[in-house]
Each structure stands twice: as structure tokens, then as C-alpha cells.
Amino acid sequence: MSLDEFFVTGDPMILASQIAIGLTMVGLIALITYLKKWKWLWTEWFTTVDHKKIGIMYILAGVLMFFRGGVDGLLMKAQTSRPELGFLDAQHYDEIFTTHGVIMILFMAMPMLIGIMNVVVPLQIGARDVAFPKLNALSFWLFFAGAMLFNVSFVIGGSPDAGWTSYFPLAGKEFTPGVGNNYYAIALQIAGIGTLATGINFVVTIIKMRAPGMSWMKMPIFTWTSLVTSIIIVAAFPIFTVALAYMSLDRLFGTHFFTVAAGGDPMLWLNLFWLWGHPEVYIVVLPAFGMFSEVIATFARKNLYGYKSMVFAVAGIAFLSMLVWVHHFYTMGNSAAVNSIFSLTTMMIAIPTGVKIFNWLFTLRKGRIEFSTSMLWALAFIPCFTIGGVTGVMLAMAAADYQYHNTMFLVAHFHYVLIPGVVFAVFAALYYWWPKMFGFKLNEKIGKWHFWLFVIGFNFTFMPMFFVGLDGMSRRMYTYSESTGWGAWLGFSAVGSLIMAAGFAALCYNIYWSFRYASRDVGSDPWNGRTLEWATASPAPHYNFAVVPEVEKLDDFWYKKKEGKLGLKKSDLKSVHMPSNSWTPVFLGVAFGIVGFFLVFEWFTLAIISSVLIVIGLVANSFDYDDGYHIPVDELEKEEREWRGELK
Amino acid sequence: MTQANTPLEYRSQQSQMNILGFWIFLGAEIVLFSTLFASYFVLEHNTAGGPAGHDIFILKDVLIETFLLLTSSFTAGLAIHFMRNNAKNDMIVWTIVTLLLGAGFLYMEINEFIHYVHEGATIQTSGFTAGFFTLLGTHGAHVTFGIIWISLLLVQIFRRGITEKTSSKFFIASLYWHFLDVVWIFIFTFVYLKGMVG
Amino acid sequence: MSSTHSSRFPWNHLIGFILSIALTLLAVFVKFQTNFSDSIIMWIIGTLAIFQAMIQLFMFMHVTEGKEGMINVINMIYSIFLALVIVFGSIWVLTSGHAAMH
Numbered sequence: 001m002s003l004d005e006f007f008v009t010g011d012p013m014i015l016a017s018q019i020a021i022g023l024t025m026v027g028l029i030a031l032i033t034y035l036k037k038w039k040w041l042w043t044e045w046f047t048t049v050d051h052k053k054i055g056i057m058y059i060l061a062g063v064l065m066f067f068r069g070g071v072d073g074l075l076m077k078a079q080t081s082r083p084e085l086g087f088l089d090a091q092h093y094d095e096i097f098t099t100h101g102v103i104m105i106l107f108m109a110m111p112m113l114i115g116i117m118n119v120v121v122p123l124q125i126g127a128r129d130v131a132f133p134k135l136n137a138l139s140f141w142l143f144f145a146g147a148m149l150f151n152v153s154f155v156i157g158g159s160p161d162a163g164w165t166s167y168f169p170l171a172g173k174e175f176t177p178g179v180g181n182n183y184y185a186i187a188l189q190i191a192g193i194g195t196l197a198t199g200i201n202f203v204v205t206i207i208k209m210r211a212p213g214m215s216w217m218k219m220p221i222f223t224w225t226s227l228v229t230s231i232i233i234v235a236a237f238p239i240f241t242v243a244l245a246y247m248s249l250d251r252l253f254g255t256h257f258f259t260v261a262a263g264g265d266p267m268l269w270l271n272l273f274w275l276w277g278h279p280e281v282y283i284v285v286l287p288a289f290g291m292f293s294e295v296i297a298t299f300a301r302k303n304l305y306g307y308k309s310m311v312f313a314v315a316g317i318a319f320l321s322m323l324v325w326v327h328h329f330y331t332m333g334n335s336a337a338v339n340s341i342f343s344l345t346t347m348m349i350a351i352p353t354g355v356k357i358f359n360w361l362f363t364l365r366k367g368r369i370e371f372s373t374s375m376l377w378a379l380a381f382i383p384c385f386t387i388g389g390v391t392g393v394m395l396a397m398a399a400a401d402y403q404y405h406n407t408m409f410l411v412a413h414f415h416y417v418l419i420p421g422v423v424f425a426v427f428a429a430l431y432y433w434w435p436k437m438f439g440f441k442l443n444e445k446i447g448k449w450h451f452w453l454f455v456i457g458f459n460f461t462f463m464p465m466f467f468v469g470l471d472g473m474s475r476r477m478y479t480y481s482e483s484t485g486w487g488a489w490l491g492f493s494a495v496g497s498l499i500m501a502a503g504f505a506a507l508c509y510n511i512y513w514s515f516r517y518a519s520r521d522v523g524s525d526p527w528n529g530r531t532l533e534w535a536t537a538s539p540a541p542h543y544n545f546a547v548v549p550e551v552e553k554l555d556d557f558w559y560k561k562k563e564g565k566l567g568l569k570k571s572d573l574k575s576v577h578m579p580s581n582s583w584t585p586v587f588l589g590v591a592f593g594i595v596g597f598f599l600v601f602e603w604f605t606l607a608i609i610s611s612v613l614i615v616i617g618l619v620a621n622s623f624d625y626d627d628g629y630h631i632p633v634d635e636l637e638k639e640e641r642e643w644r645g646e647l648k
Numbered sequence: 649m650t651q652a653n654t655p656l657e658y659r660s661q662q663s664q665m666n667i668l669g670f671w672i673f674l675g676a677e678i679v680l681f682s683t684l685f686a687s688y689f690v691l692e693h694n695t696a697g698g699p700a701g702h703d704i705f706i707l708k709d710v711l712i713e714t715f716l717l718l719t720s721s722f723t724a725g726l727a728i729h730f731m732r733n734n735a736k737n738d739m740i741v742w743t744i745v746t747l748l749l750g751a752g753f754l755y756m757e758i759n760e761f762i763h764y765v766h767e768g769a770t771i772q773t774s775g776f777t778a779g780f781f782t783l784l785g786t787h788g789a790h791v792t793f794g795i796i797w798i799s800l801l802l803v804q805i806f807r808r809g810i811t812e813k814t815s816s817k818f819f820i821a822s823l824y825w826h827f828l829d830v831v832w833i834f835i836f837t838f839v840y841l842k843g844m845v846g
Numbered sequence: 847m848s849s850t851h852s853s854r855f856p857w858n859h860l861i862g863f864i865l866s867i868a869l870t871l872l873a874v875f876v877k878f879q880t881n882f883s884d885s886i887i888m889w890i891i892g893t894l895a896i897f898q899a900m901i902q903l904f905m906f907m908h909v910t911e912g913k914e915g916m917i918n919v920i921n922m923i924y925s926i927f928l929a930l931v932i933v934f935g936s937i938w939v940l941t942s943g944h945a946a947m948h
Contacts, residue, residue, distance in 0.1 A: 131665045131669060132665070132666075132669060196676060199676075200669050200672045200673055200676070201669070203669075203672050204665050204668050204669040204672060207668065208661070208664065208665050208668060209665075234672055234675055234676045234679075235675075235676075235679060236679075237676070238676045238677070238679040238680035238683065239679060239680075239683045241680060242680060242683040242684055242687070243683075245782070246687070246778075246782070249771070249778070249782065253771065253772070254772045255771050255772055255778040255782075256696070256772065256773075256774060256775055256778050257687070257691070257775065257778050257779070257782075261696070262696045262773075262774055262775065263691065263694030263695060263696035263698075263774040263775030263776060264691065264694070264775040264778065265690060265691065265694070265775065268687055268690055268691070272683065272687070275683075619800065622797075622800050622801075622804075623800070623804070625808075625813065
């Protein structure tokens with residue numbers, strides 16, 4: 001392979017990116033060296049097993065990926081803003097909608113949600129860390145290795161270009177010969193292993209590490225949704241593992257899982273992809289529901305209406321999520337029985353989801369609502385998400401779906417589900433839990449700019465897509481003729497996307513501004529919260545709780561706060577056991593990244609040689625008997641005094 | 649249940665979490681293997697002119713593999729029995745027997761695969777062979793991984809004896825080993841017996 | 847649990863082992879030495895396989911043991927439910943209607 005095959009050449013935008021990436025990396029390395037921060041990075045971040053730091057790294061990566069995916073989106077909107085534009089060619093457009101989809105779902109939504117779960121869940125259940133802190137770090141580094149591998153594709157080797165669903169036969173070697181789709185198969189596999197480990201980790205954490213007295217029905221609702229999401233991860237990700245393995249075998253080793261001529265079946269890929277892909281939708285949306293529930297209860301100053309029905313609704317959605325996958329390919333020509341059954345199960349999902357919507361509305365009813373930025377996101381979510389949900393029921397009807405299938409109507413529908421359902425939730429959660437992570441609030445005034453720009457931009461961008469979709473515009477069209485009459489709608493939509501981008505810029509500016517100027521004096525409980533994470537300092541100390549709290553009821557912290565029962569007795573302090581940092585997770589992440597890269601280029605000898613690194617990491621891990629360390633009482637006392645004043 | 653009655657591997661909170669976490673992982677493994685089975689069933693009859701299962705499967709070899717793996721599951725159980733009785737030497741002996749039986753299984757399976765390739769059934773031949781070799785290969789890779797893993801644990805038992813930590817690690821490895829036997833039972837029934845002419 | 851934690855001879859394991867061997871041989875016998883129809887044979891040997899899996903699960907792996915016995919059982923039942931959905935769902939979806947390849 002020659003060098004100009006290795007690097008992507010011939011497009012000025014990509015060349016500019018290559019130069020920019022190169023310069024940024026050199027600049028970063030120089031900056032870190034100049035500031036002498038390498039050791040700090042290594043001991044405080046790269047080798048950390050602290051769930052809060054891991055969560056922050058996830059969120060940081062998620063914001064970066066949001067930028068990348070967002071730029072992809074803007075490029076698409078620019079290309080379709082007017083009829084017959086030549087800004088992007090068909091191939092480039094294909095690559096961009098593929099990376100946009102994959103990055104937004106798997107490398108933006110997932111790390112954002114998992115990052116917030118990481119920060120919040122142990123704090124909400126009164127635990128000192130997750131069940132397997134080292135595995136948690138490994139999850140992050142595998143995700144990060146996968147994300148980086150996927151992201152370099154557009155400058156090295158070429159982007160995948162068969163859509164985020166990568167349907168066969170298009171995604172096979174015959175029709176997509178380059179290395180682009182190898183990136184898809186390998187990078188998602190690596191990230192997926194990390195996600196599966198996260199799922200197992202949080203299931204065990206929530207089952208085994210809750211504070212004494214916190215029985216199932218006293219668990220905060222966000223913890224509930226995190227538990228259910230983790231269960232769905234464990235249930236669904238192995239299916240994707242197998243599907244991606246088949247794809248890799250077909251592409252790298254010439255097997256015939258998906259080639260009809262040799263007895264394969266391309267529909268098998270669709271079947272497996274959506275057996276994972278549909279539950280994946282609930283994996284990203286359920287924790288978001290939990291976040292909204294916390295935010296709405298806090299800022300309506302009421303306990304969550306219908307807590308129990310909320311729990312059952314979440315469990316019901318989880319159960320049904322495994323039974324609806326065929327609605328993504330009604331048009332494959334199934335028997336009427338298949339389509340009818342899956343139509344029914346799909347519509348049934350609207351029932352528990354409707355229960356949740358009404359629970360939120362009844363929580364708001366007669367509440368003393370405080371319109372903080374977090375709350376605004378939650379309030380905007382309800383109507384926007386309902387539009388997404390109702391169009392979903394339209395799509396659920398198999399017969400009608402023949403009309404909507406693969407049109408822009410579908411594209412508008414799932415953006416109306418995922419952006420309010422996930423992105424709004426992540427924003428609400430960031431504003432809400434930011435002080436717990438960093439010890440200062442994000443600015444509320446800039447936050448409102450962020451909110452209004454983003455929400456208005458979102459509706460401007462995606463509402464027109466419903467109409468062009470109903471008018472027959474299919475998805476993934478890189479251009480269209482003037483006579484279609486879609487130019488005005490899509491031009492409007494492109495303007496909307498710029499407004500949305502301005503909203504995102506406001507968020508970035510807000511982070512910068514607040515980091516520099518926001519007051520550091522926010523106290524442990526800045527929003528007058530209800531759950532245990534507000535019972536400890538902001539930012540949360542590395543041991544989380546000096547004394548593990550005891551819980552008597554739901555929203556225990558709220559009632560103890562009202563009754564004046566909070567506070568720490570000096571005599572209760574005991575030394576705290578903490579896990580040690582470890583180099584193996586980041587080492588394994590790098591090793592998987594290297595092996596993955598060689599596999600992408602089908603350099604098998606190098607791949608086999610470098611897999612020795614993985615073996616070394618695993619063996620070192622097996623022989624590691626590090627028992628962690630203890631924080632002595634006087635150190636705890638000192639840290640607790642800093643924010644509590646004198647202890648009782 | 650008093651402390652003294654609790655098997656060593658369940659005593660610490662961390663060990664209990666490790667064991668529970670591994671059970672959850674086994675749940676994920678069940679999903680993984682059922683996906684492999686599902687795909688195999690879908691592709692089973694698509695031989696694309698290549699050999700079908702009944703052309704190449706040999707009952708005798710498959711039965712030997714089955715008995716090797718069944719016996720190794722039994723001896724792995726014995727090793728845990730002796731571990732719980734704190735009989736380190738017996739435990740090590742039965743573990744070594746388990747590993748040897750596992751290696752015997754692998755040897756037979758590799759030979760079986762070589763035989764199939766000679767019969768003209770490679771992984772690239774057809775939808776059927778792709779599904780077949782991937783299902784069997786994934787199981788075989790699990791067995792290989794298990795042999796290496798348990799060998800490493802054996803070194804640790806040797807050096808540190810039966811402690812809270814080593815016993816829970818070993819117990820988890822034994823769960824894994826039994827699970828591979830469960831998977832094999834289904835492979836034996838739904839791939840081999842189903843694929844042969846009665 | 848107490849029966850597995852004793853210094854007695856591990857009868858439990860031995861019985862499980864003998865049963866496994868017997869069930870395997872029985873499956874081979876049903877497959878090759880009887881004249882049932884193919885589908886009946888599959889039902890019989892499939893049931894035998896499930897019995898054997900249960901033996902492994904209860905007699906060797908002690909699924910109900912430990913503080914989380916109940917959770918383990920729920921976990922296994924849920925996993926088996928998923929397995930059935932994946933296997934029968936995929937077969938149904940991919941081999942019926944116009945999708946039928948044969």
C-alpha cells in the first residue's frame with residue numbers, strides 16, 4: 001500500500017483537517033510538556049479508577065464527539081440547502097452521513113450518558129465507587145480507543161460510507177472495497193466490549209452497593225433507569241458483537257454470511273443489527289428519562305408523581321424493547337403475520353412511555369416551578385419528544401410504513417426522539433450535576449441563550465424534514481432537482497442547523513466562562529436537591545462519603561434536610577478503603593487500538609504480533625493482587641471540616 | 649448462614665460482587681451463543697453446492713469430544729469440592745486433570761476441523777460452513793482461553809495457597825468451565841445430532 | 847448449600863456426571879436407533895439437552911447458592927428468555943413470507 005492510499009488525498013477540506021489534526025496534536029504535546037503536566041495527567045487521569053474522573057473523561061470525549069458529529073451534520077445541511085449544489089460529491093456525502101450517525105449514537109450519546117451515570121449513580125446510592133473500578137477504567141479506555149480509531153478513518157484510509165446501519169450487500173467487500181467499512185466493524189467492536197463491561201459493572205454496583213436501608217423502592221429514579229439500561233446493555237450488546245464479528249469475517253476473511261450467491265443471507269445482518277439496534281435506542285433514552293425525572297422533581301419542589309408506576313414503566317419498556325426489532329425492516333417482504341405481530345409490540349411501547357409523560361406532567365401540576373436552565377430543557381423535552389413519539393406510532397403501522405420507509409419523514413422522526421430524548425437530557429443533566437462534578441455552576445444567563453438557540457434551531461432544522469419526507473424525499477439523497485420544490489424547506493432547515501450550532505457554541509462558551517469566572521461558593525446542595533449526591537461536598541471528595549449514609553425512605557436526604565437531621569458526628573468516622581490506580585486499563589486500551597488499526601488495514605502479521613500487548617495486559621492484570629489503600633480518620637476529618645465547618 | 653459455614657470464596661463483599669458480576673457476564677454469554685446458534689440455524693441449509701453437515705460429521709469423533717468435555721466439567725467440580733475442603737494438593741491434581749481433558753478436547757476439535765477442510769468444507773465455502781465454523785470456533789476459542797486462564801490461576805494457587813482471593817478467582821473460572829460444557833451440550837444436540845442422518 | 851460444603855464424598859457431582867453421560871448416550875440412541883419422525887426426534891433430544899444443561903446449572907454450578915441466589919435465578923431465566931426470542935424470532939423472521947429462501 002502506497003502512502004497516498006494510506007492517507008486520504010484529493011479533497012481540500014480533508015487536507016485542511018489533516019493539517020489541523022497534525023498541528024493540534026503537536027501543539028497539545030508541546031503544551032503539556034511545556035506545562036510539565038505529563039505526570040499529573042498520568043497519575044490523576046490516565047490511571048485513575050475514580051468513577052467521577054472516569055465520568056468526566058467520558059463527558060469530555062462526548063462533547064468532542066458532539067462537535068465532530070455536529071460538523072458532519074452541518075456539512076450535510078449545507079449540501080442540501082439548495083437544489084443541485086456541488087459542495088459535496090455523492091461519495092463524500094455518503095461518508096459524512098455514515099460517520100454522523102455512528103458518532104452521534106455510539107460516540108456522543110453513549111459516552112455522555114455513561115459518563116453521567118458514572119458520576120451520579122455511585123453518589124446517589126451512597127457508594128464509594130462502582131463494583132469493579134478497574135474494569136470501569138478499562139471500559140472507558142476501550143470506548144476511547146474505538147472512538148479514536150473510528151475518527152481517524154476520514155484522514156487515514158477513508159471513512160466508512162454504507163450508512164450507520166451498514167446494510168449488506170452494500171457494506172460488503174464487493175460494493176465497498178476500501179478499508180472504510182473495516183473501521184466500522186473493528187472500531188465498534190472495541191467500543192462495544194467496553195460498553196458491555198460497563199453494563200455488567202453497573203448492574204452489580206446497583207444490586208450490591210446501595211446504602212444500608214435503600215431497598216429497591218427507595219432507589220432514586222435515575223438509579224433505576226441506569227439499572228434497567230445496564231440490563232439492556234448486557235442483553236443486547238453481545239448480539240452486536242456477533243454481528244460485527246460476522247461483518248469482519250466477511251470483509252477480512254472472505255466468508256459468506258451475507259452474500260446470497262454463496263448461501264449467505266444479507267437480511268441476517270439486518271435482523272441481528274436491529275436485534276441490538278432497537279434496544280440500543282432504549283439504552284440511550286432510558287437514563288435520559290431518569291435525568292428528566294430528577295430535574296423535574298427538584299425544580300417543581302415536589303416528589304416525583306407516580307414513582308412506582310415510573311419504575312414499572314421503565315421495566316416494561318425494557319422488556320418490550322427486545323420484541324420490536326422487525327419494525328425497522330417491515331418492507332423486507334415478511335409474511336403478514338410477522339409484520340402484524342411486530343406492529344402490535346411496537347405500539348405497546350407507547351403505553352409505558354405515555355405513563356411516563358403523564359407522570360412528569362402531574363409532577364409539575366401545582367408545583368412551585370423554578371425555571372432554571374436544567375428545568376427549561378426538561379420542559380422543552382415533553383412537547384418535542386411527544387412529536388417524536390406520535391410520529392413513531394405512525395411508523396409502527398406496518399402497512400403505512402411502506403409509505404414512510406427510508407424517507408426524510410423517518411429521519412425527522414428519529415431526530416425528534418433522540419435529540420429531545422437524549423441531547424436535551426444530557427444538557428439538563430450537565431447544568432444540574434455540574435456543581436457536583438466541578439464545584440461551580442454553569443452560568444444561567446448564557447445557559448438560557450444556549451437553551452433558546454438550540455431548541456429553536458432544533459425545531460427549524462427537523463420540522464421541515466417531516467414535510468419533504470411526506471412529499472417523497474428519501475433519506476441519504478445528496479442532492480435533488482429544483483422541480484421537486486424542496487429547496488425552500490431544506491434551505492430553512494439549513495438555517496435552523498446554524499442556529500443549533502450557535503446554541504452548541506453558547507454551551508462551549510458557557511463552560512469556558514464559568515470555568516474562569518463562576519463563583520466557587522456553591523455549597524454542597526445548590527439546587528435544594530432530594531437525593532444523596534447532594535449530601536456530600538461539591539465537588540464530591542474522592543471517597544464520596546466520609547460516613548456511608550443510612551436511608552429510611554425515598555428522597556431520604558430531602559426529609560432529613562427538612563427535619564435538620566443532617567450532619568456528621570466525629571465519632572462515626574472510620575478509615576475508608578479505596579482502590580488503587582492502575583496502568584493496565586489504559587495500556588489495554590492502547591493495545592486494543594493498535595491491534596484494531598492493523599486489522600482495519602488487514603496487516604495480519606502486525607496484528608498478531610501486537611496482540612502480545614493485549615496478552616501482557618491481561619496476564620499482568622490476573623497477577624495483580626493490589627488491595628487498595630486506606631484513608632486515615634484525621635485526613636477525612638480535615639477534608640470534611642473544610643466544607644462542613646465544625647463536626648458534631 | 650454463619651461466617652464459618654460460608655465458603656471461602658463468598659466471604660468478602662468484593663468476592664461476592666465478582667461472582668455475581670460473572671453470573672451476569674454468563675447471561676451475556678448466553679445471548680452471544682444464542683445469536684451464533686440463531687444465525688447457524690438460518691444458514692444451515694444454504695450449502696451453496698458445498699458439503700452439508702451429514703456429509704462430513706463423524707459421530708465417533710464428536711462423541712469422544714463430548715465425553716472429554718463432560719468429564720472435564722466433572723473434574724472441575726471435584727477441584728472446587730477439594731478447594732472448599734481446603735485440600736490444596738487434591739485440588740491442584742484435579743485441576744490439572746481438567747486442563748488435560750480440555751487440551752484433549754481441543755486436539756480432537758482441531759483434527760476434526762482439518763478433516764473438514766480436506767473434505768472441501770472451509771469457512772469460506774458457504775453460508776452453512778461460515779455459521780458452523782464460527783459457532784464451533786467461538787466455543788473452541790473459549791475453551792482455549794479457559795485453559796490459559798485456569799493455568800495462570802493454578803500458578804497463583806501454587807504460590808499463595810487457597811485464600812479468600814484465589815478461591816473466588818478459581819470458583820469463577822470453574823463457573824466459566826461448566827458453562828462451556830452447557831454450550832457444548834447444545835452444539836452436540838442441535839448442530840451434530842440434528843445435522844446427521846438418523 | 848451445606849451439602850456442597852462438606853468433607854463427604856461429592857456424591858452430588860458424581861450423580862450429575864453419570865446422568866450427563868447417560869443422557870448423552872440416550873440422545874444418540876434416540877437419534878440413530880429409533881424410527882420416530884425427524885421433528886419428534888428433535889423434540890426428544892432437545893428436551894434431553896435442556897435436562898443436561900439443568901444438571902450443570904444446579905449440580906455443578908450451584909446457581910442458587912450465595913446471597914444472590916434469587917438474582918442469579920432471575921438472571922438465568924431472563925437470559926433464557928432472550929435466547930428463545932433471538933433463536934425463534936430470527937428463524938421466524940428470516941424464513942417466512944417472501945423472505946423464505948427455499
